[in-house]
Amino acid sequence: MTDKHPAPKDPSEVSREHDETERRLDGPALIIAVPLLLVAIYFAFYGVDSGRSDIETAQMGTPATEAGQVRQITAVTSKTIELPHLQPILPPGPGLEAVEVNCVVCHSPRLITDQPDFSREQWTEIVHKMVGTFGAHVTADDQDLIIDYLTFIKGTDTSGDSQ
């Protein structure tokens, strides 16, 4: 095998080849690209809603000298992060209010919107798990409304009748 396949490529080379294909741009597209580029650079450097982190370090012991260079030994002493707010807006549907009141207290609506479509039976099981296992306080009426909603927006039943 090694004879037939000499000099396996460095993975970074593969990545560079890919970059090359990305760089092709038409002339007119550049007119749109330049303002976009400025915006993109702004977001890349300053971030958008990406949360914040505050990391404190302290010097540990005396700086060690290695090969004539002073190497500062530091260690992180604390970390504080601020999580970004990236919740999606739930689509309208019957029972939406019950979902907003009961579900999104503990988890993002994205936990719902990122799921595939399921049958009413499966959604019922999931809602019962949230109540029975994870301790969500949801009245029986609201549980039914939530199941209606989930079946409406993420149901496998294609008849259009969510009830």
Next chain:
Amino acid sequence: MHEPKQSAQQAISRRALLASTAGMCVSALGARLAMAGPPYDDPVARFPEKTALRLLNDRAPQLETPWRYFKEDLTPNEAMFVRWHLQPIPTHVDLNTWTLRVGGHVNETLSLSMDDIRAMPAQEFVAVIQCSGNSRRYFAPRVPGGQWGDGAMANVRWKGVRLSDVLERAGMKSGAVQVTFNGLDTGPLPATPDFVKALDVDHAMQQEILLAYEMNGAELPLLNGFPMRLIVPGWYATYWVKCLSEITVTDTKFDGFWMAKAYHIPDNANASETPNDLAKNTVPINRFNTRSFWVHPSEKTGETEFANGATIPLEGVAFDGGSGIASVEYSLDGGGTWQEATLGDDMGGYAFRRWRAEWTPTTPGIYQLKVRATSNDGETQPVDAKWNHGGYMRNVIETVDVTITGQEDG
């Protein structure tokens, strides 16, 4: 004239990836102009100490590593996947107040500071961390849970102290049965079961179980478990408890929800069942099965179209539950015939083993490429995907469809 144009376009393709949700319209448009980015990576979001990752959930965070990072031997810390179960998650850890408490069925209860732990002998090795539900989105029929692609895994150099050293320091009493691990995360409601995992004492005392305070030479990102997480090489990441704060030796089998009910697999050789015939007996998920992946070509990076006559580098990674990879074979004809790939450096039995080959197609067309690995234990990968209702342990032979176009354009 060409120079500034080049760098401008380069900036778009790279920077656009870094922009997050509000910048996503920018990324999307930039993508159309310059990136041809696959939908697999969308949407992306930036979280503290992390680069732009695929957003599965924002609260509690679940973030997946974009596939291109697997071209690197070690997965960068900022690109490693993130998976939390219960909000609120820890957002502040101060090592002046953080301690690791070791108690329960021990002679001496310990309260160790990070200085105490760093003063103990350190161990370092590379091991794959992989979510139990890695690749869940490919289950058919689909199953509930985090809809991971294949990027809920990472190859990381971990550094820390042996769990056995800490347990010996506390001194386990005779009759110890299990060791439980609790992190700083709690849960939104009083009735929500705290995320606590357990290992049998014999397993916990094995030399490779680590309390890691560094990954790839740096402190862990807080979202990946700063200041310390449990490392259970060869076992699914559900056991690798983050922001570890409490170790308890028990004299009975721990029966908390996250061991007794959650993360269970069918108790059979393939951990498989069918939707109409769910397994009656289940056990807690444990050791990885054998997997191998395509890193290039890959539909996940959009690299699937090549010119006839050009030499295409074939490359990927393979790993198993710790015996190491014995061989990797690839097929260029949909599994009809198989050839052996060249294995890359051996970074240890728990690490990714990179594999490579080259292919120079001589006829245009669509080719179905497949890859399968065999572990030193003799385990290989199934032709047909196994199914279980938790969406765990997918390890089917991976396929990538490659298009070879008519002629090589110089």
